[in-house]
Each structure stands twice: as structure tokens, then as C-alpha cells.
Amino acid sequence: MTAGGPVLAVDQGTSGTKALVVCPERGVIASGSAPVRPRHLPGGLVEVGPGELLASVLDAGREALDRAGEPVAAVGLANQGETVLAWDPVTGEPLTDALVWQDRRAEPLCAELAAHADELRDLTGLPLDPYFAAPKMAWIRRHRTRRGVVTTSDAWLVHRLTGAFVTDAATAGRTQLLDLDSVTWSERALALFGLDGEELPRVVDAAEQVGTTDAFGAELPLTGLLVDQQAALLAQDVTEPGSAKCTYGTGAFLLAQTGERPRRGGSGLVACVAWRLGGRSSYCLDGQVLTAASAVRWLTDLGVIKGARDLDPVGSAVPDSGGVTFVPALAGLAAPWWRGDARGSLTGLGLDTTPGHLVRA
Template sequence: MEGKYVVALDVGTTTVRCHVLDQSTTAIGIASNEIRHEYPHYGYDEIQPDELWTKVVSVIQDAIKVSGVNPSAVSCLGISAQRSSFVTWHRDTGKPFHNFITWKDVRANSLVRQWNDSLTMKGLRAGARCLFTMTRSKRFLAGSVLKLMNAQVTLRLSWALQNIEELKKCVASGDAMFGTVDTWLMYKLSGGKLHVTDVSNASATGFYDPFTMQWANWALKLFGIPVNILPQVCDSAADFGCLSKDIVGAPIPIRSLMADQAASMFGSCCFEEGDVKVTMGTGTFLSVNTGFKPQASVAGLYPQVGWKMGDQTVYVMEGAAHDTGTLIKWAEHIGLLADASESAHLAQSVSNSDGLCFIPAFSGLQAPVNNPRACTGFIGIKPTTRRGHMVRAILESIVFRVVQLYRALQCEVKYSYTTIRVDGGVSRNNFVNQLLADLTGLKVEQPKTAEMSVLGAGFLAGLQTGVWKSKEELQALRHVEHVYEPRTEVCEEYSNILGLWNEALTRFLDWYDS
């Protein structure tokens, strides 16, 4: 086959995907494999590094084989990876000291609580309040309400440094290396030559400062994280060497490395300031492009680096709800759903949820509630409650959490929003999409494919190598399958339902002691 082709790899939380894209951005070869998680103790969530590496190699090989493209005709490879899941390994042998500790892992929850309640953090918050009083900088205002979270790498890494003996010894001797999934992949792909991450993955760790674009030395010192274990931070679009010839028979240049949510923004063509996307995958991530400067938040939203390409750095503001696809899988597991595809039909089989509310907090509640000790559950079950009501209440809760995030976003990042672009597995659910449009008052654009992270990694790599000439060309090639228009009357109908749900939510806060 002739032409220019791009291989795009996305290593998500639940799935490894690889697409071979042609110049029209059509995926002509697709392969995927499920990622197996291990739960050795309560609150632990792990992935075996060698098993993950084997699956990555396999899906790359399979996608190229399915496409029928000669590997020598591939222009480049782009990589997207789940954020904030990390591993540490020996500098000389490359042997991991432990499995990946994923972003869903809460083993460090007691540390999170101790630090948030500590005199040190109270002092930092008080200092930030004083600096805000003097400077009126919103960055310091955000610091005055700063709370550490389980999803950040910081205290999970601190836990590992305190509790894994072999790691402690090798840190002391200078033989330890740290990396998130992207760093581990680049280390393996380069045969141990590269120890790198990109700005979007770094900014999600909790100890990289997007305002200064450097590892935050104060945080490293405070939490005992040695700087010599950290990778070099690179642009998202750069020369990352080549995929080994041994893997596919030809050396394919690696030209992009991105965090999955940044890649999702790029794949959704959210290139303009004020563009909004919502990824509804394992969790929900609402992000807005804030242009060329980071913006601080007091509601628990996070300033992140979207991508850096040449002399242009684009920032995003993000809010997250960590339970979305996990809710659907749970509903399947307990028999509420035979298959995820029937959820929309079941929700629409009843006219309302009959006063039933569901609170989605398997991983606590993130912004703007910010309560890690919240619990999950139904409230308001009656003799009239049926399976359709329960499924509808679950799907409504997914939308209600997005609405919470969107309202917080409106208060802190003031743009004239008109459209939300959605992606991720749950974005295929027409009940969720329509209700999201109704309650936000925005158009909801559903793309032809839900896999924006893999596309974004491919798009950035392709731009870097000249497969596509401009972002405008990519926008022209974007395929929207359906646009959901907001219905004012439905928003009015849901006013009382949403109010009841917010009242129900207060009953589920601070349920757990730790």
C-alpha cells in the first residue's frame, strides 16, 4: 500500500489499543487487548509491568498486520498513556521493584489524611492565604485550599519509598528509577536508553508545577522524593527515537508522547481557547482549553499542561469523577445489566427514576465535593422500584457529576461555552449524552469513534512528521456522528430531581473512617 501512515498507541486503564491511520485519519488497522488488574489487598490496584509490555508489543504487531501496511511505509508512532499510574525499577537491570500502582489505588489514603490534617499543610495553606492577600494572585488563593488526593502520584510514591525495602536500598545507592506508564514504555522501547516523560504526564503527578514548568522542588523535599529518580521532562511532540526493528520489522520513528486526557483533547480537535471535552471512560474527565497560560482553581479543579509542541504550550483546566465505566461494569457484575449496550434502553423504559437516587463514589467524590471518604449507594428504594429505575438512577448519577464539574468550571474559567465534545466508552450511551445536553444547555457532539486518546497521539505525531500540515486540516477531517441538542423543558423537569440528588449526596459523605 502506498501513502503515509501513522501508528497510534493508547495504553489506557482497562485497554491497550493500537490504530493504524491513513492520511484521511481513517483507522485501517485496529487491535486491542484488555489490561488485567490485580487487587492483592483492600484498596490496592496494580498492573504487572512485564505483562503490560507483552500486550503493548502484541497490539502494535497485530494492528500493523491487520492494516496490511508495510512497516517501512509508516511515518511515525504516537503514544498516549494513562496518567499517574507508576512503577519504580533498578537503573542497571531494569527489574521493577513492584507492580504498577495505578491511579485508582488508595493504599496511601491514611497518608493523604495525615498530611491534609497536618500542621505542615495547615501552615502552607495559611502562608498561601497571606500571599494571596498581598498579591491577589489566584494561584495563591488555590494554594490556600490545597488538598492532597489519592489519584496524585505524590503520596502513593511516598508510600512506596517508605515501605518497599529493595526500593529504599536502591534509592540510597542511586540505583532506582521512577516513571509513569509513558516513561516505562519509552524505557522499554528504547532498550533502556531513555528515561523521559512529557509535560502532560508530568503535570498530572502532583509534584510538577505547570506554572513554572519544572519539578516542584518544595514538594520533592517535603515528601521525600529524590530528584535523581525522576525522568527528564520533554515536549509532547519530539524525537523519542524509534520503535525497535525487532518488534515490527522496521524502525518506526516515535514522535509524540502524551497523557491520555491531553491526547483526548487533541484527538477531539479542542485546539481553541474555551473548547470543552468530556471523556467518559473508566472515570469522567471534563477539560477546557485555557490557552497559553495555566489557571488556578479553588474548587478542586486542576491546571494541567495539555501539550507542548515547539514554542507553543497549551494548558487545560480539568475536573474528574473517578467512577463512570466502573459503575456500568459493576451493574453488569451484579446482574442489573446483561450487557452495557442495554443500559440506555432500560433507562428509557421508565419515565423517571421514581425518586431513587444513586451516589457514584467507589473512589470517593472528587471536585467540587472533594470528599474521599464518601460511599456508594442507592437511597429512596420503594416497593415500586424496578430494574429500569435502578439503571436510570446510575446513568443519571454519571450526568449529575458532570454537571457539578461543569458548574464549577463555569465559575472559575469564564468562557462562552456552546458545545461539549464527548468520547470514551460511555459516550456511546444516547441517554447519557442527551441528558448531558439537557442539563448543561450545551450541544453535545458525539464523534464517529469514541477512542479520542489514540487519535490524539496519532494526530500529534503526524503533525510533527508532516503527514498532516496543520490543525485546520485535522479539524476538516473530524467526523461527528450525532449532535444532541439541549431541551429546555427537560432541564426544568430535572430541577427537582437534581435537587433531591444533591440532598441525597450529603447522606453519603464521610462514611468511611479512612
């Protein structure tokens, strides 16, 4: 946060973008939001138009600034870390749709690399799974285009806003291409994914000026850049080793701070960069649940409820789930199982099952 005045904080998420104007003394002054609507296609494919991501950032940010009615000193951006696309680094134009973090199309590619799974986990801290960025980046190179650059969505958004070609250390750590110990791009990991020779963004600290933008009106420095869950970890002041937080959105993510050294283990949790500040990296363990609010949207799309506000009134119409059990593997199972082939299930259904029982389950 920049001392001496409010800042604009933008969180570009899976289902929408939220923006806050925050003052060091007065707290949140104003907010704005804009929806994002990924396309869920057969076979576990999840895509979104890059233009929709950028438009949501601009719309949410401008709405928050309009409501605040006062200037801000800087802007910061949080992003959905594992969403990727190919784009032209000269014009900034997208060359593909963005493959959302939930997308499973790179599963065959991961199966090809199964013999290197332990090596990749040791190098990068991450299990071999299409949830992470590198398998999707490699899929784009095999099946969509060899043109331009292929990166996580934050690098494209920042380029469109400022012209810079950067990503923060924590987002880079979600690719499975970053050496977890040195916090630099791993030539070995790039080679394993067939991405050697790719032009990759410069890895920057979470708090440094990476450029300026006039996308929100007056020229503003972009001084904050951090992947969403680690941004929440820092925002909630989870900075002491052993402390943890859980945030709920499209998925649910439990992160525990582990200090200045990564803690690898065999528990199924992910070791990753929490942030890099002043050139010094902090690390965390991450437990991912891929389906949380996305299950609510699924129930809504099925017509069981009209929206999230129905959860309490519909669920409270019955005392319990009536023996119905729901396994929320609608996008596979992440930590600690890492079973992308798992699918959601509802069991214990009977002729007396009601929408209330489904909501409870």
C-alpha cells in the same frame, strides 16, 4: 503526526489498550485492542501487573498493524497519567506492581501533608489527593522498595520500547512534582513528599522523537507522547482558550483550554499542563469524575447486567429510576469536592426495585 505516511497511535488505558493506524489523507485504516484487568482489592486498593500493561500495548499495536497490512512511519503513545510503579532502570524489570490512578492507599500520607496542601496546589496546580502520582510514589518508597526508580507508567513503557528515560510535560504535570509555571521538576515538592534525590525522567515535548523501537516489527521512531485526557483535548482540536471537551472511559474528564498561562482558582478544578509543543506550554482546567464506565463494570460484576450492551434494553424496561438515586463515588469524589473518603450509595430502594431502576439510576 508524521507527514507522508500512516502512523501507529497507541492509547494505553485503565481497562484496555487501543491502537489505530491513521493516515493523514485516508483517516483510520485499521484498529486493534487488548484488555487490561486491574485488581480491585479491599480498602480502595487498585493494582495491575506492569507486564500486562506492556503486553496490551504490544498486542493492540501488532493487531492494528496486521490489519492495516502496510508500513507506518512512526508510533505515538498516550497513557493513563497517574499510575505508578518502581522499576530497575538498568534491566527495565518492574520492582512492584503498578498502583492504578484509582488507588487510595496513600490517603494517610496525604493527611500527613495536609498543612502543605495550599503550598502544593500553588506550586503544582493540583489538590493534595492520592489520585495523583506523587503520593503513590512516596507510598511505594515507604512501604515497598527503595530500589530503582519510581515513575508514572509511561516512563516505564517508553523505556521498555526504546530505552529512553522520559515523560511528557503533561504527564509530569499529573504527578504533583512539577512546577506548573516553569514546567520543571520542583525541588520543594519533591522534598515535601520525601522524594528528594530521586532520579526522574527527562521532561519532553508531546511531539519529538524520543527514541526508536522494533517492538512492532521494523524499527520505528517514537515521536508522540502525551497523557490520555490531554491527548484527547489536542486530537479534538480544543486549542482555543475557553473551548472544552469531555471524554468518557473508566472515568469522565472535562478539560477546558486556558492558553499559555495557568489559571489557578478556588473552584475545585485542577490547573495543569495541556501539552508542550516546540518548547511552549499550553494549559487547561480539568474536572475529574472518577467513576463512569467503571460503574458499568461494577454493575456487571454484581450480575445486574451481563455487560455494557445490556444498558439500553435493561434500562428501557422501566420509564424512570423509580425514585432510586445513585451517588457514583465508587472510587471517591474528585472535582470539585476532592473527598477520597466518600463512598458510593444507592438510596430509594424498595421491594419493587428492578435491575432497570438500578441501571437508570
